[in-house]
Amino acid sequence: MFKVTSFLWLFVFGCSSVSSELIYNGLSNSFEPDWWQSEIIYQIYVRSFKDSNGDGIGDLNGIREKVPYFKSIGVGAVWLSPIFLSPQNDFGYDISDYKEIDPIYGSMADFERMRDEFHKNGIKVLLDFVPNHTSDEHEWFQKSIQKVQPFTDYYVWKDPIIDQQGNRTPPNNWLGVFNSGSAWEWNEERQQYYLHQFQVKQPDLNYRNPSVGEEIKNTLLYWLGRGVDGFRFDAVNYLFERKDLADEPKSNKIGFLDTDYDSLIHTSTLDQPETYEMVGVWRQMLDSYRTSEKKTKFMMVECYSPFDKTMRYYGNQSSPGAHFPFNFMFIGTFDQQSNAPKVHNIIKSWFEGMPNGMWPNWVLGNHDNARVATRSNPLLVDGLHMIQSLLPGTQVTYYGDELGLIDTNVRWDQTVDPAGLNVGPYRYTKFSRDPVRTPFPWDSSYNAGFSNSSHLWLPLNSDYWLKNMEEESKYKSNLKTYRQLSKLRRSPVFVKGDMHLYTLSKWVFGFSRSFYDHPTYFIVVNFGSEIEVIDLLKVRDTLPLTLKVKISSINSGYITGNIIHTKFVVLRPKAALVLTTAKTNSNS
Structure with a gap:
């Protein structure tokens, strides 16, 4: 379906090399995308939505109130953070009953x-x-x-090693991901250690016991x-561990203590062959x-x-895995220093x-990483959403990113996340x-209209009086840009069309x-800190002499309908544009 072709090297103004590359050949006119291919998936962190x-x-009732909002931003699917019964030690990622709704969020009738x-x-x-572990308060673990x-081996239990001094x-x-120390916890009653790759209160299930796999399948069928x-599926790469319990080698990463998770290379606990098989079983x-x-x-x-190893979670056409593993490349590799070639390679590498x-x-963005506006630059939010929305593929949005929210300053005395507390x-x-x-x-x-309580589970961002849904609906804003993009991406050009990538200068990507x-669309983003002037005729000489602005970032100085000379596209620092060959009087 996707095909990579060769590089073509060109020059703009004789001062910087420009790469143009056909990455994606597009789809046939008869292709009809499945819902998950065409719709925006919107992640709701339930505790913080309404x-x-x-x-x-x-x-849940608060979320139900906001269905009109989801319609207004073009969302086609919502992904809810865990709502199952839980002691809430890790805010729902520690499940004590997979088939019950936690009363904090409502009832089954509310769901x-x-x-x-x-x-x-x-x-x-x-x-x-959450398939890797449960709460230690789950009935399975207690039994x-x-x-x-049949619960004896539902979890990973092992005997201790007794050293020469007789110590256990x-x-x-x-090592555990969150607890800054051993991934094993001694249980006095059973007289064995149990594995918890996350918190002590999150024991790992034992997928080498077939009964565990059946329990999980039955739970999925229930929902x-x-x-x-x-x-x-949360943290799937942790499902299986090596049978021989081999020690993991040191990573020698700078800045980590010997008790920190990142001080080891996780050869024994991640991405084991049996894990891919289990993902395939669930897909089947x-x-x-x-x-x-149907x-x-x-x-x-x-x-x-x-x-x-991430790519292996796709499976293949004869033996499919997940519909997709999350593409975290913009989370893990893009930062404030990233330039146009870096972005070009991020996109190209996924297709390849x-x-x-x-x-x-x-x-x-997601619930485990700094917000995109904080990791990059608030003025780049529109440009990054243009890339995310208009590339071939499925768009996954973290709640609030459509507003361009930045990370909230949460003091130590307000901290509740176990990853921080530990x-x-x-x-x-x-x-x-x-x-x-x-x-x-x-x-x-x-x-901010979130709650009438005198105490919130976490504090609001202090700029809520300005950076909120109602205010951003009134003026040129990140939210308005997001709404424009959500409509545009439904065009056949973006559902089925081909795609070229352009490195227009060191800092301008397109x-x-x-x-x-159909009209051709050009998306250009200036990741740099200086004004750039780009000649698009140098990379595509079949373009008309003028292009129309379809969507512009809040800092671009342009508005929808402006006409731009194709040889002189002026981009302010961090500015971005969606340009089209559609005629000036066209609604395309």
Whole structure:
């Protein structure tokens, strides 16, 4: 489906080399995309979206109230952070019952009303599913401690190593992601260690026990029966560990303590061959699930893995894995120093790396990483959304990024994220994810319209009085740009058209989309800190002498409908434009 062709090197104004490359040949006119290929997937951090009952925590009824907002920004599917019964030690990623809704978020009846409201408006509902571990308060774990069958081996239990002095030590050197220390915890009652790759209160399930796989499949079927449209699978690359429990080698990374997770290379605990097989089993089950609607049941998987191992989660055409693994390249490799060749290579590498026939996706932010406006520059948000929205593939948006929100300053005394709490007050700012999980600002009223509570679970960003949904709906803003892009991306040019990538200068990146006799679109983004003048006729001499501005970033100095000379496209620092060959009086 995707084909890479050779480089063509050109020059602009004789001062900088420009690369033009056909990356994607496009699709046939008869191609009809599946819903997950054409729709925007919007991640909702449930605790922070809308509080309906005044307890300071977002809930399902609050989300249901906002369905018109999702329609207004062109969202076709919502992905909810975990809503299952949980002690909330890791805010839902520690599940004590996979088949119950946590009362913090509402009831099963609330879930069903929310689901029905979304479905009535043509929006799919995806659940965040946590397959690697449960809470230590889950019934399975409590019975596993007591060796009650069939739960005895539902978790990874191992005997201690006794050293020469008779001291008890863990089975190996594996480290926990969050707890800054061993990934093994001694259980006095069972007289064995259990594995927890995350928190102590999140014991790892033992997928080498076939009964565990059956339990998880039955849980997925339960929610499919409840009308959900698919799942995001959390931390799938942790599912299996090496049988021989081999120690992991030192990474020798600078700035990490020996007890920090990143001090090791995780050869024994990540991306094991059996993990890919399990992902394939889940995909096969979802594909075989049929309802009267016969709509695809979707799966996307999270794996912060090396590039080649990430690509393996796609599977292949004869043995598919996930519909896609998340593309974290803009999260993991793009920063304030990134230039046009870097962005060119980020995009090219994903297309080159995908197995044949697979579908790309583009992710700028999520609940585990600094917001895109903070990682890059607030003035680049529109340009990055132009790239994300108008490249071939599925767009995944983290709540609030459409407003251009920045990270909230969360003090140590306000910190609740275990990843921050576990490392203490002197290192928490490096590890805590609280700054990206704060409440959504709806308006400039009390608590930004999020809640009428006197205490919120996390503080609002202090600029909520200006940076909120209501205010941004009034003037040229990140939100208005996002809405324009969500409409434009439905055009056949962006659903089916081909794509060229252009490195127009060291700091100006561009790409074009074309499809048969439809207008051609050029997207240009200046990642630099100086004004640039670009001659697009140098890279595509078939273009007309003038182009029309279809969408412009808030800092560009242009508005929709402006006419620009193709030889002299002036880009302010961090500015971005969507240009079209459509006639001036055309609505294309």
